[in-house]
Amino acid sequence: MTRFAITALLLITVCFNVFAQKSRKGQPITVIAYYFGPPEQVDSFAVEKLTHIIFSFCHLKGNVLVVDNARDSLIIQKLVSLKRRNPQLKVLLSLGGWGGCETCSQVFSDEKDREVFAQSVKNLLDYFQADGIDLDWEYPAISGYPGHRFVPEDKPNFTQLVKQLRKTIGKTQEISFAAGGFSTFLEQAVEWKKVMQVCDRVNLMTYDLINGFSTVTGHHTPLYSTPQQKESTDYAIRYLDSIGIPRNKLVIGAAFYARIFENVDSVNNGLYQPGKFKRGVPFKAFPTMLSQDSGFVAHWDPVASAPWMYNAAQKLFVTYDDPRSMRLKTAYAKYKKLNGIMFWQLGEDTFSGGLLDAIYNEKVK
Template identity: 55%
Template sequence: MKQINLIALFLLCFCTTNIFAQKNKKLDIIAYYTGDSKLIDEYEVNKLDQIIFSFCHLKNGKLNVDSAKDSITIKHLVSLKAKNPQLKIILSLGGWGGCEPCSAAFSTNEGRLTFAKSVKEVSDYFKVDGLDLDWEYPSIEGLPGHLYQAADKPNFTDLLKKLRSTLGKKYELSFAAGGFQKCLDESIDWKGVAPYVNRINIMSYDLVNGYSKVTGHHTPLYSTNPKEESTDRAVTFLLKAGVPAEKLVIGGAFYTRTWRNVENVNNGLYQPGEHTDGTSFRDFSTTLTEANGWKYFWDDKAKAPYWYNEKEKKFATADDLASIKAKTEYAKAKKLGGIMFWELPLDKFRDGMVNTIYEVKNK
């Protein structure tokens, strides 16, 4: 009888653990990755659910892996799945400045079908799990000089429809979307695209960017005033637009946006300045230090950190461990599909941003 009770207890614990594990899997940890085949081995891949290889590009209207080095990297990423059964490897098309021919290539029915077929061929060859479209942006201006047109909006919806039809239901399909209001308002037919994708990766960073002449939070969780962009503002908009919560993924930034010639007013926040080179999260502890003249501030309303250097008149904004924790807690509370970030090589190998996300996910 005692033995039967022990077996029953074991089965109960096993089932409970299994249910808990499955429940946790709903919040995916998604890493964009531009590194090579060796750097990835320095990271705790077991804490990731997706690695999005960045980037592939268009060549003659087809999905193209740019080099032999990239091919080796993709093959190595796929090999990691042997030890990490939860891991999915995704190829990404485009990136900032990387989708110059997209508007023209996807402007015809034939062009969209050609691309969809090429994605299947490349995916079958590398045995990857999906595609992430990083077209910045359909129907609104991205990199100055790149073609964009009103027809991009319906063409993008049809492109996703053709990709889903060509690739089948098991294939992961996502796209990166700007978290700023103009993109939310004008770029995408949200209700139209939602049925075809597994996820929408909201780039809830660069909300003030290299073109911004005034400082601000570049990746805040909440808006501090009605005009300020934020993660929550984008999520709220998309939920109201009819996108299911489990298809929304919010973004973290593992790097600063930094301005110089910023006067010491309001500790540099919301002040005029000139954008300059930033810092990777892995270097925060040696760069953004008091010894180097930096002071750390926390905006509790935005749930966002910022730094000001009075001597050098510099201002920096980013995610840190506190803000990425708040974002992960938010994603859990809202039952979102996950957290993605730009990008893994900017993190520490251990005890960094990914580890914080992972710990909050598994609370």
Template identity: 55%
Template sequence: MKAKLLILKLLVAFLLCLTIIPGFSQPPNKMKVLAYYAGGVEGLDIYDVNQVTHLIFCLGRLDGNKFKVRTARDTAIIQKMVLLKKKNPQLKIILSLGGWGGCETCSIVFATKKGRQEFAQSIKAHHQYFGTDGLDLDWEYPTIPGFTGHKYGPHDKKNFTRLVQELRKIGTQYELSFAAGGFRQFLEEAVDWKKVMQQVDYVNLMTYDLISGYSKTTGHHTPLYSTPQQENSTDFAVKYLLKAGVPAEKLIVGAAFYGRVFENVPNVNNGLYQPGQFKTTINFKNIPTQLAPDSGFVYHWDNIAQAPYLYHPEKKLFFTYDDKRSLELKTKYVMDNRLGGIMFWQLAHDPYYNGLLNTIDLVKKNYTPALQSAE
């Protein structure tokens, strides 16, 4: 009887060990969900901040060599973001610099040691004043052409490396990231991936706008996979950087909470990969009213790109975007390939309830990743 009791106690102890030893337990999902936010103060109270890990303030600018929050409204937004930590104590609040059209003097300022040092110290001062947790550099773009009229040159590549090295000096307690173009030219030319990724915590891949406002043909602006007609995609960017030695856990893929409309698109292949001119953007939350099925737009799904699109055959309008189906697949892709997370531009484009963020959150909580790799 004593022998049986001893065996029972040993069995209970063994089962208890299985539940507490990390090697036997299922680790919690650490996937980052980063929300760029360029809306008003009032919207921050409506979205569920427990569904995101990071809120990124958009966007600060350069004032001379220093980082500047431009308006009292922007100050109020940052302060409100920091207060949201009461709802989600794990939430990180990130400042950002630049954006499309917002880095006119970056190439000039960051070309000097003084410029880089003064900028870094101004970022530290902002972190200390607001209680923010990090910086996202959104320089579009170092080294290669970006916004019309903005200076760029080959020297930007080394200076971008020097910039992140200088920013790292202000303290490892602050997160440091940058937004990167998801297209081949940026991946090949813009930054020194080996040196830069040693300094930053992660990179936010802008795997959207791959068909941009400058494009003269239609396509998918935020596809998951490449097609014979379109090389640039989320998968293309991820595989390129993994091959370049970037750790998977430092890769954050991008999703679009908006779409692009092209006009004068011939009724061939439902408008996909056809000549056309960019017309406008439409936020995801406005699609049901602006592009409703009864308005003549027809829904299509590309099984290769894993991306949706709409086409209006009478008006010859084409619309490329992310929807719940494509967001579910992108989020699963991130989890299957053990990537760092998913980000999106931008939260204010989402419906307040049951939108694309909710889709990401449901997948994160309920999906069991496959054992595979993007490599």
């Protein structure tokens, strides 16, 4: 090989490596906020740092999607008005939520009902000038909210639902859905390949992996699995990747709230110990409700890349996301070339210097 050829090859290699580094560093990702808060607070958040905001929640009335009341209508109008500050912002309407999809299994089992529902979605999107629908049915085909119907037929019916929505609302409006980040949902609830051909993205609820029904403490929103806890953000991504779901349609989830467990022994500072769920705490209330002065001591799990707190005097264990874990999750989404990161929910953040800022600062690095 000539000296010129060697020099040219080295130059090409260097240029490729620089391009690869820039591509990895600059990988654009979506930042998606669910919003479940009062209308008067909407304008106070840094919405310029978001790509999407999802109103939570609309509900079924018969086979029609409805906005429950005038207050919710005002919230949606406020969210849409934020486009004046952020012209790139997409505003989606969400169906359901935990406890909010009692009749979904029955309604979506019928072809005609799916058609009527899809038309009602289009009508609402047109009326509010919103940009799409997010389906938060918890859960098709597997047990979710206590007492809500679930049957095996929910799985193919969900596929038919998203197909009908796409047919009715068109290609320019977005369709996403919230999915449980735990194994049972991932393996049993939806026909992934069929659904993801139609949907723009899936919002993986990789939080509440330790939840109100858990009897042993753990990380409710860990980035990585540990020997004691299989369920994690990375586990969900690796599973979906292994069955051929495009990573550029996967959105990981983060929590703007903590879960507190009581009557927890001090072994391992409360981590992976028996306990009973006590309550949730929004991030904005951490300084007053989870302060060091009150006996809460912060710890870090380097395996899970997740924080926790323990209060020895009160025997309280706390699992949550913090700015450090938010930065790591955002970096993970960039490195894995995922669609992005979402969180529940914006109304629980501080107006500045909070978890959204941690996500955004990592995103633009």
